[in-house]
Amino acid sequence: MELSHIPIYDHHAHALFREEIWRSTPLEPYFSEAYDPRVLSQFVPDTLFFRRSLRDLAEFYGCEATAPAVRAARQGWEYAELARRMFAQANISQWLIDDGIWPDQLMGVEESGALAGVPVRRILRLETELAKLIPWHDSYAGLERAFVELLYATAPTLAGFKSIIAYRSGLEIIPPGLEIEQSYTALKRRLQAGEVPKITNKTLLDAAVWKAFEVAAETELPVQFHTGYGDPDLDLRRANPLHLRAVLEEPRFKGLKVVLLHCYPFVREAGYLASVYPGAYLDVGLTIPYTSVHGMRTAVHEALHLAPIRKVLFSTDAQRTPELFWLAARWGRRVLADVLEVTVQGGDLSDSEARWAAERVLHANAAELYPSSSPR
Numbered sequence: 001m002e003l004s005h006i007p008i009y010d011h012h013a014h015a016l017f018r019e020e021i022w023r024s025t026p027l028e029p030y031f032s033e034a035y036d037p038r039v040l041s042q043f044v045p046d047t048l049f050f051r052r053s054l055r056d057l058a059e060f061y062g063c064e065a066t067a068p069a070v071r072a073a074r075q076g077w078e079y080a081e082l083a084r085r086m087f088a089q090a091n092i093s094q095w096l097i098d099d100g101i102w103p104d105q106l107m108g109v110e111e112s113g114a115l116a117g118v119p120v121r122r123i124l125r126l127e128t129e130l131a132k133l134i135p136w137h138d139s140y141a142g143l144e145r146a147f148v149e150l151l152y153a154t155a156p157t158l159a160g161f162k163s164i165i166a167y168r169s170g171l172e173i174i175p176p177g178l179e180i181e182q183s184y185t186a187l188k189r190r191l192q193a194g195e196v197p198k199i200t201n202k203t204l205l206d207a208a209v210w211k212a213f214e215v216a217a218e219t220e221l222p223v224q225f226h227t228g229y230g231d232p233d234l235d236l237r238r239a240n241p242l243h244l245r246a247v248l249e250e251p252r253f254k255g256l257k258v259v260l261l262h263c264y265p266f267v268r269e270a271g272y273l274a275s276v277y278p279g280a281y282l283d284v285g286l287t288i289p290y291t292s293v294h295g296m297r298t299a300v301h302e303a304l305h306l307a308p309i310r311k312v313l314f315s316t317d318a319q320r321t322p323e324l325f326w327l328a329a330r331w332g333r334r335v336l337a338d339v340l341e342v343t344v345q346g347g348d349l350s351d352s353e354a355r356w357a358a359e360r361v362l363h364a365n366a367a368e369l370y371p372s373s374s375p376r
């Protein structure tokens with residue numbers, strides 16, 4: 001099955017490095033979620049993802065499949081030309097950017113889109129915006145009011161919200177109780193005047209994110225959740241999407257659309273949630289392309305064990321370098337084609353149903369889920 005003609009609606013990814021940073025960044029860190037310099041220099045070159053990607057990139061650059069050859073070849077390219085070529089080959093027709101990470105190193109949303117020649121829209125990262133408001137508010141009630149105002153004010157310009165609460169206090173989000181003001185006062189006491197904290201306080205995060213769901217349900221903007229694996233800032237035990245049950249069961253969030261990102265290794269759990277909750281969707285970006293070919297195929301298979309085809313999405317979750325978008329798109333299409341062929345051989349889908357499923361997963365599901373760019 002050949003899927004290169006189907007454009008990808010890349011509903012979760014990040015921005016590109018500014019050129020001087022791209023030029024001076026080594027190759028290895030792109031291929032791992034680790035920070036440890038020893039892991040990056042000594043062990044990343046031994047991963048299946050790195051070995052496979054060297055051969056892929058060597059094919060693109062027309063050079064030998066060794067790290068020094070690929071390094072030299074990529075430096076010979078003009079940055080904008082490389083971005084345009086790679087995004088065109090990746091056939092990405094829409095790019096939703098979560099701009100909540102590395103703001104000092106990455107380009108802005110519009111600037112990234114202009115460089116790559118792809119239409120972009122912004123996804124607002126809830127925890128980052130909440131933290132920026134903390135220096136200005138002495139009570140939780142005041143903070144919450146300002147946060148809700150900000151969410152309503154920016155909602156018309158957004159494609160959706162994103163929560164990284166899995167990275168902070170975990171996905172088991174508890175509705176706010178009376179202890180919130182006390183807890184906020186204790187947090188403020190520990191901060192310097194004007195300090196923007198990295199919020200890890202579970203009571204505060206749960207209360208604020210819970211409030212944001214009300215805004216999301218009302219404005220009909222989807223909320224993306226980081227679930228499953230990521231960098232070591234995350235406690236993977238708390239990132240199992242099954243912890244989201246309280247949110248998914250809450251009657252006030254009836255219309256809320258929740259997108260479970262990455263999911264690995266909890267893909268079956270995420271697929272189960274998508275099969276029983278009308279507002280739950282799942283995505284296997286990051287699992288593709290960071291795992292082995294077998295790992296990627298397994299993840300797509302597992303996503304389809306239970307989840308309806310209209311609930312399964314693909315994103316690149318790429319960032320920093322155009323090469324990651326190109327690699328993710330290449331393997332996203334390949335692996336989806338492999339898995340759909342197996343569903344045909346096994347008797348799950350007919351040929352034409354499998355072609356329809358490919359179109360849904362790569363493009364149509366996201367295009368329907370997220371608001372279009374016209375002002376709402």
Ligand SMILES: [Zn+2]
Pocket residue numbers: 012013014098317
């Ligand atoms: Zn991401």
